[in-house]
Amino acid sequence: MADPLFPVLPVPHGPVRWGAMTCAQSPLAEIVSLGAFSGVGRDELVKRIHEAFGVILPDQPRAVASADGGCSFLWSGPSQWLAVAEEGAGLLSRLREVCGDVCALTSQSDSRSIMKLSGPGVREAMSRLVPIDLHPTVFGKDHVASTLAGHIPVIMWQTDDAPTYLFFVFRSFAASLFHDVSVALSGFSSSEMDICV
Amino acid sequence: MRLTCPSCGSRGLEEFTYRGDASVRRPAADGSEQAWVDYVYLRDNPCGRHQELWYHGAGCRSWLVVTRDTRTHEVFDVRNARDVILTERQTDAGEGEAS
Ligand SMILES: [Zn+2]
Numbered sequence: 388m389a390d391p392l393f394p395v396l397p398v399p400h401g402p403v404r405w406g407a408m409t410c411a412q413s414p415l416a417e418i419v420s421l422g423a424f425s426g427v428g429r430d431e432l433v434k435r436i437h438e439a440f441g442v443i444l445p446d447q448p449r450a451v452a453s454a455d456g457g458c459s460f461l462w463s464g465p466s467q468w469l470a471v472a473e474e475g476a477g478l479l480s481r482l483r484e485v486c487g488d489v490c491a492l493t494s495q496s497d498s499r500s501i502m503k504l505s506g507p508g509v510r511e512a513m514s515r516l517v518p519i520d521l522h523p524t525v526f527g528k529d530h531v532a533s534t535l536a537g538h539i540p541v542i543m544w545q546t547d548d549a550p551t552y553l554f555f556v557f558r559s560f561a562a563s564l565f566h567d568v569s570v571a572l573s574g575f576s577s578s579e580m581d582i583c584v
Numbered sequence: 585m586r587l588t589c590p591s592c593g594s595r596g597l598e599e600f601t602y603r604g605d606a607s608v609r610r611p612a613a614d615g616s617e618q619a620w621v622d623y624v625y626l627r628d629n630p631c632g633r634h635q636e637l638w639y640h641g642a643g644c645r646s647w648l649v650v651t652r653d654t655r656t657h658e659v660f661d662v663r664n665a666r667d668v669i670l671t672e673r674q675t676d677a678g679e680g681e682a683s
Pocket of ligand 1: 589591
């Protein structure tokens with residue numbers, strides 16, 4: 388007889404702790420990708436976002452917050468950004484009004500989930516997982532990187548100097564990333580994982 | 585081997601995919617059969633400096649033109665393929681006007 392399949396959450400619902408380090412799934416967010424159309428698209432997009440959100444879109448891998456703090460823009464490639472806001476912020480419809488004619492807007496809310504890592508030692512632990520230099524003189528607050536965590540494509544954002552990291556990962560890879568993060572973190576903590584998956 | 589992506593900075597090889605010679609150019613649609621055979625099938629295998637296409641798939645998803653020594657793996661230059669081709673087109677257009 389075939390084994391029955393039971394639905395299981397890929398990632399534990401609550402935060403998981405190793406020593407003082409925490410891995411938690413961030414609340415659902417609205418994520419929209421912006422890709423400037425060729426020609427005058429890029430300059431016009433930067434101008435419109437500046438007028439509407441009071442912030443200059445970064446031209447290098449950084450994150451910036453809108454003037455009212457309601458959303459953030461992450462560089463994600465040449466002439467491409469991700470806009471991120473709390474769920475229910477109506478980000479896509481607002482962006483459509485502001486700049487829908489000069490860039491491609493695509494909702495990514497259902498494509499990515501966000502994992503938040505924090506606590507002392509998390510920089511050293513994450514250095515095991517991503518192939519980029521996380522030393523504070525190289526990768527600091529509001530630095531962003533598209534890279535691989537283990538073998539999994541992620542967008543990584545350091546949100547403060549503690550440091551705290553957010554990993555934007557394709558939703559179907561969340562369980563694999565969680566596993567890799569668990570291995571990386573448990574190597575830096577003497578305590579067992581407090582919650583078992 | 586590491587490549588310094590113009591957008592992302594120094595990254596390891598695992599983030600990139602090699603996509604061949606960056607110096608070949610598509611012949612005109614009415615070009616000779618030999619020109620098309622060369623374009624589709626024939627590649628040099630140079631010993632030394634080589635211009636090649638790399639794709640930064642795990643990073644910014646840019647196509648890059650890397651100038652590399654095939655003997656030593658020394659990397660001389662990494663540029664955005666888009667910038668390379670735009671510069672080339674501008675130069676061609678400039679020469680076209682001059683002649
Ligand atoms: Zn790159």
